Amino acid sequence: MDWDKLRIFHAVADAGSLTHAGDALHLSQSAVSRQIRGLEESLNTTLFHRHARGLILTEQGELLFDATRAMAKRLETATARIRDSEEEVFGELRVTTAIGFGTLWLAPRLPKLYEQYPDLKIDLMLEERVLDLPMREADVAVRMKEPSQADLIRKKIMSIRMRCYASTGYIERYGRPEKPEDLNQHRLICQTPASPQVTGGAMLVSQLMSHDVRSTLTVNNYFGVLQAVVHDLGIGVLPDYLIEEFPTLQRIFPDVESTEVPVFLAYPEELRHSKRVAAFRDFVQEEILLHRRTIRELRERDETE
Structure with a gap:
């Protein structure tokens, strides 16, 4: 032929x-x-x-x-x-991750990666659908669940929990609820139950909804939930990694949170020696270490105040 x-x-x-x-x-x-x-x-x-x-x-x-x-x-x-057999890190790298994590955690940190490797061309694909890495729909995936596809190198890079947050402005205007039962005087903002989301978050929302919630706003991704919360609209269910980037958010119900949600980084076995993939993997791991250190310092500061 x-x-x-x-x-x-x-x-x-x-x-x-x-x-x-x-x-x-x-x-x-x-x-x-x-x-x-x-x-x-x-x-x-x-x-x-x-x-x-x-x-x-x-x-x-x-x-x-x-x-x-x-x-x-x-x-x-x-x-x-x-x-990738060349020494330089350059060319296209297709990264797939969830909308919330990609928009709120990963994208704001990418300037550091571009400063180090200005010839990289990152195609950031934000969607809840799990792309097929072995079929090269993407090169690297960062997912809130361990990938099940074969022939992948995967590593757990961090854990997150879903918690309840409100803005300082909202608390000043409407007060701080002390327990979930107090939601009958507040608005709860969360992901739409039918939308793709981590199991821990869905279970936490279901638990909160079992109380007599006065008003709700549901959004089909965490970015929309965050925007509503920072604009003083109510109490939102959000991932804990946001605290570093949005200091005006205050945690509500300190004893209420989701189960642990693992975050995995994965890429095809055939890209094991890819310098682009290695550069991205190392960058993410370094940023996670900095993130953990910042969260620890914020927690220690809050405990001393």
Whole structure:
């Protein structure tokens, strides 16, 4: 089978258009069309349904596209490993993590990493869906649950707990509740029960909701919960790592918290020797040590006041 024709087929299937594929490949539309027609003739099948709005893969086209997509992933892996044999840390690094952790903890710390490695190109993918690392949907994952995928190097890097917080402004205006039963005089802000979230957080919210909560605001991610809390709207269920970055937040119900939530860093076995991955891994571990030290100092300061 002609490799060049397969490359052109993959570009057309990915773009859904002869014109767009031609632009990406720097070929004319007629040249792309000839290559696709030649591939269809060699396979004695039709790969695309053609209509006015573009191209749709046939069943046979879908089978071939699955194969070329797997080939493209393998080529990406080989290219990454070849480039990582160099001494410098550079190139694209695709990092996936949850929206809350990525937005509120990781992203604010990235300037330090770029200062050290200015040629890095980080693609930060924030979503609750667990991406497939062995299939190279991402290079590195930071997740609130141990990854179950095979052929991964994984390490527990920290633990977090979900706790209740309110802003200083809210407390000054509405008072500080002393126990969960007092929520009948306050507004509770938390993640939407149906949204993806850590089990410990969901269990804590369920526990708090069992009381006669006067008013609620539910949001589908922790960033939205945080914004509502810092703007004095109510008492929020948030991860404990926020205290360092938002000193105006005060903990409510000191004896109430979720179970421990482990945080894992993982990457494919084949990237074991990647200098980009190693640089990111070491950076995260150093930032966690600094974070722990800061939290310990804040706790000691509060105990002496």
